Amino acid sequence: MPIDFDATLWIIVAGATMLGVIGGVIGCFALLRRQSLLGDSLAHAALPGVCIAFVVTGSKSPVPLLAGALVAGVLGSLLILAVVRTTRVKEDGAMGIVLSTFFGVGIVLLTWIQNRPGGNQSGLRHFLFGQAAALLAEDVVRMAILGVLVLAAVVVFYKEFQLITFDRDYAASIGLPVRTLEIGLTTLLVLVVVVGLQTVGVVLIIATLITPAVAARQWTNRLAWMLVLAAVIGGGSGAIGVLASAASQGIPTGPTIVLCSTALLGASLLFAPNRGIVQAWYGDRRLRRRIRHENLLKDIYSFGERRADFARPVSWPELMGLRGQGRHALGRRARDLRRRALVELDGDALRLTAAGRRAAERVVRKHRLWELYLTRRVDVASDHVHRDAEAMEHVLSDEATERIDALLGHPSTDPHGRPIPRPNAGDEAAR
Amino acid sequence: MNPTVVILLVGSCVAASCALVGAFLVLRRMALLGDAISHAVLPGIVIAFLWFGSRSTWPMVLGAAATGVLTVFLIDLLTRTRRVRSDAAIGVVFPGLFAVGVILAHRFAANIDLDPECVLYGEIALAPFTDLVIFGVDLGPRALWVSAVILAIDLVVVLALYKEFELTSFDPALATALGFSPVLVHYVLMSLVSVTVVGSFEAVGAILVVAMLIVPPATAYLLVDRLAPMLALSVAIGVADACLGYGIAYHYNASIAGGMATATGIVFVIAWIASPRHGLLRQFLGHRRLRRSFDAQIVLLHLKDRTLPMSRDNLARRFGWSHTRIDHAIATLRTDGAVDGDDAALRITSVGERALEAAGTAPLAHEALP
Numbered sequence: 001m002p003i004d005f006d007a008t009l010w011i012i013v014a015g016a017t018m019l020g021v022i023g024g025v026i027g028c029f030a031l032l033r034r035q036s037l038l039g040d041s042l043a044h045a046a047l048p049g050v051c052i053a054f055v056v057t058g059s060k061s062p063v064p065l066l067a068g069a070l071v072a073g074v075l076g077s078l079l080i081l082a083v084v085r086t087t088r089v090k091e092d093g094a095m096g097i098v099l100s101t102f103f104g105v106g107i108v109l110l111t112w113i114q115n116r117p118g119g120n121q122s123g124l125r126h127f128l129f130g131q132a133a134a135l136l137a138e139d140v141v142r143m144a145i146l147g148v149l150v151l152a153a154v155v156v157f158y159k160e161f162q163l164i165t166f167d168r169d170y171a172a173s174i175g176l177p178v179r180t181l182e183i184g185l186t187t188l189l190v191l192v193v194v195v196g197l198q199t200v201g202v203v204l205i206i207a208t209l210i211t212p213a214v215a216a217r218q219w220t221n222r223l224a225w226m227l228v229l230a231a232v233i234g235g236g237s238g239a240i241g242v243l244a245s246a247a248s249q250g251i252p253t254g255p256t257i258v259l260c261s262t263a264l265l266g267a268s269l270l271f272a273p274n275r276g277i278v279q280a281w282y283g284d285r286r287l288r289r290r291i292r293h294e295n296l297l298k299d300i301y302s303f304g305e306r307r308a309d310f311a312r313p314v315s316w317p318e319l320m321g322l323r324g325q326g327r328h329a330l331g332r333r334a335r336d337l338r339r340r341a342l343v344e345l346d347g348d349a350l351r352l353t354a355a356g357r358r359a360a361e362r363v364v365r366k367h368r369l370w371e372l373y374l375t376r377r378v379d380v381a382s383d384h385v386h387r388d389a390e391a392m393e394h395v396l397s398d399e400a401t402e403r404i405d406a407l408l409g410h411p412s413t414d415p416h417g418r419p420i421p422r423p424n425a426g427d428e429a430a431r
Numbered sequence: 432m433n434p435t436v437v438i439l440l441v442g443s444c445v446a447a448s449c450a451l452v453g454a455f456l457v458l459r460r461m462a463l464l465g466d467a468i469s470h471a472v473l474p475g476i477v478i479a480f481l482w483f484g485s486r487s488t489w490p491m492v493l494g495a496a497a498t499g500v501l502t503v504f505l506i507d508l509l510t511r512t513r514r515v516r517s518d519a520a521i522g523v524v525f526p527g528l529f530a531v532g533v534i535l536a537h538r539f540a541a542n543i544d545l546d547p548e549c550v551l552y553g554e555i556a557l558a559p560f561t562d563l564v565i566f567g568v569d570l571g572p573r574a575l576w577v578s579a580v581i582l583a584i585d586l587v588v589v590l591a592l593y594k595e596f597e598l599t600s601f602d603p604a605l606a607t608a609l610g611f612s613p614v615l616v617h618y619v620l621m622s623l624v625s626v627t628v629v630g631s632f633e634a635v636g637a638i639l640v641v642a643m644l645i646v647p648p649a650t651a652y653l654l655v656d657r658l659a660p661m662l663a664l665s666v667a668i669g670v671a672d673a674c675l676g677y678g679i680a681y682h683y684n685a686s687i688a689g690g691m692a693t694a695t696g697i698v699f700v701i702a703w704i705a706s707p708r709h710g711l712l713r714q715f716l717g718h719r720r721l722r723r724s725f726d727a728q729i730v731l732l733h734l735k736d737r738t739l740p741m742s743r744d745n746l747a748r749r750f751g752w753s754h755t756r757i758d759h760a761i762a763t764l765r766t767d768g769a770v771d772g773d774d775a776a777l778r779i780t781s782v783g784e785r786a787l788e789a790a791g792t793a794p795l796a797h798e799a800l801p
Binding site for chain 1: 465466470509515530531537538644680684692714
């Protein structure tokens, strides 16, 4: 279905983008300060504020209603703090209590207003589910003003917010007003929640805060970049969500925005460099494979060493007996190694090439040097070092190995009396 | 049956079953998992509804309970990747599922009586008017049957697995060492929460069920220190909240579910202030008593160090105290017989000296004096 690109649509896009941007930025701080669910509690807690503001002012214009929501939200956050401080109820319980009872009071007020003679609360309902489609230009202007204020506050107090987020004790020790800054951040959170009530509603607002922040976290370890990315992801989800919902007609906007950001989050978790699940899985697989290859080289080498004859091939049954491996798995590894010219197949047996022997010696050298290091420097009994060395031989870097070698005074034998291969010894032997 | 009686009975059953499972959520610090489940079951309800084409209760309860367990599983999965902390995982998973549910409901169930608002608030006021009819026999209000059956399930499981629930809630490491699986128990509990939440939907809706799950057990938690009494008290408080809430709603002609949630809040605040063991009042009085006895000791020490008597005003100036504070300290000491003389010339008595020796607070007083 074609999208009707009229002014109204652009207003809504602008509003949703603005909300996404400030939600993403403030959500980053909430996420890093381990207050992910505070936004959810405060959104629910805002409802009675909206109702009371309506009863007091009798107007349905957004400004007093949002002011009421703001007051109730701040009150809710203080109550959560008070419950945690003075009772044995933990933070999660305190948030649940404030969330549900405030909301209950809100529902009572809402229905009470509705049932009063002449009462009409239809406008209040939008605060529950949000109605992006009903956003007016003036709403968006107000959102933009609040948004600029929020962003300006973050820019001005960036260093302070960063410090109380990552090292609260240090911030306090250098004399920052930590408590005031925390209340400031929470107030910004409430502001964003209040702005979002109109657009996505009580239940889904948490997603505009946390989902972009978690997604952004996957791509970077730096706060500034995380804020920028979260703003882009949040704003982008807002814009795409509005357009998708306009194109499909009848699909509500708020949930579409949330689905967009959730999809972006899924993609970030899977594909982000360094932290991404796919890359981690791929890296794991490569490491496992390298370990298996190095173990096979080492096994073949051990036969050559025992027989003092590296030219004689080692048969499958001999190798299979070492680690209880199947013929099939062993064959696959042998083919991998042959492709890299590290082993030769000789009939039904395997022989190391010169390059293969050098590779095997490197692994054996790491193993034996590590054993020696443990016995000499860490005072581990020599019959306890083998298992540890089995793991370290695959992860020690060449540089670290040479430093251990120097540290131990270039030893020639390991704790069990076996020779430690030298880097170039293999070349001469092969000649 | 009288509609009021039906509403109170349904409300009580819902409150009792929620309180029973909610107590474990509060103890395990998973209160918000209940919140997450209660929202995330929406797609399960819609799918079951579309699948079976009716609003019959049991397919919906099962569909929704399955989604609830799926929610917990997804949150665990995200947490186990070690890329998302558990609270953030909750905040990411349940809005996602809820959004799916709202979209499904709008897309496919728009013409039918299943709007998200109904799921969010429920309407217990309608409970007396839908009867359960099996083979043409009218068995009475359906909601009552549903909530009673769920209460029975909760009771049976909690009683049968009481030891497991207790052990895994308080000491998961010991539970593992003894051969219980905390993970398995966790999922049993979460299934129970899901079934309870879903079964309570029709009565109180998704958000207010959170009040029933968390607030009565949290209230009981402020009042008692042992698990079994806490469970019993949670249930009792829950039932009382439901009845009180109905009264509030009736009086203000407002939503019954909202009234019940409000009532849980009111009762919690009362317990918070007045709990005999952990209440704010008790804390305040305890602090005051401690401060006063400390004040009295400081005055006593000060008098002991002087050979001449001291006046009340002098002491107050010396410590920078208000007159009320010094008067309280002097009054306490006079009652104990630790000082004598009038306000112009206070002197320590032999009783006071003995009391100081018994308390052995000399080093403390050194630090406390300005």
